[in-house]
Amino acid sequence: MARQTKRVSSRKVKRKVPKGVVHIQATYNNTIITITDLQGEVLSWSSSGSCGFKGRKKRTPFASQTAAESAIRRSMDQGLRQAEIMMSGPGPGRDMALRAIKTSGLGVSLVRDVTPVPHNGCRPPKKRRL
Known part of the structure; x- marks a missing residue:
């Protein structure tokens, strides 16, 4: 009994996307940009x-x-021209990433800070007694 195997193409398909969303997650230790x-x-x-x-x-x-420049360069090869920016986190690199996106030639239609803010959140720990 001969076993048939499927052929799976592993090539990425480049699509033309004119508009997208840039997510900037700036933590204290790293900055992650996802488009x-x-x-x-x-x-x-x-x-x-x-x-x-x-x-x-x-x-x-x-x-x-x-x-930011690296991520923008790769996405502009796929046809990205216009983007909304969603920034999250308190890190030191968030403003510089935004500046790099603006100077790259990508059209920016919206900049929004989506950092989660607690509305009185969790209960704080007990006071320390020494």
Whole structure:
């Protein structure tokens, strides 16, 4: 009995996406930039760590600028021209990433801060007694 195997194409399909969403997640230790289309499917992503920065250098504004330029370059190859920007987190690289996106030639239609803010959140821990 001969077993038939399926042939699966492993080539990525380049699609033309004129409008998308840039998600910037800036933590204290790293900056992650993800570019999606309007349905939420990822077109490209980059982070300070994936650009070759290690340790304390990942948190610098220059590292986040490099990550933003890398992600934008890859998504503009897929036809991205206009984008909305969603920023999240308190990290030091968020402003520099935004500046890098604006100077890259990508049209920015909206900048929104989507950092989660607690509405009185969790109960704080007990006071320390010494």
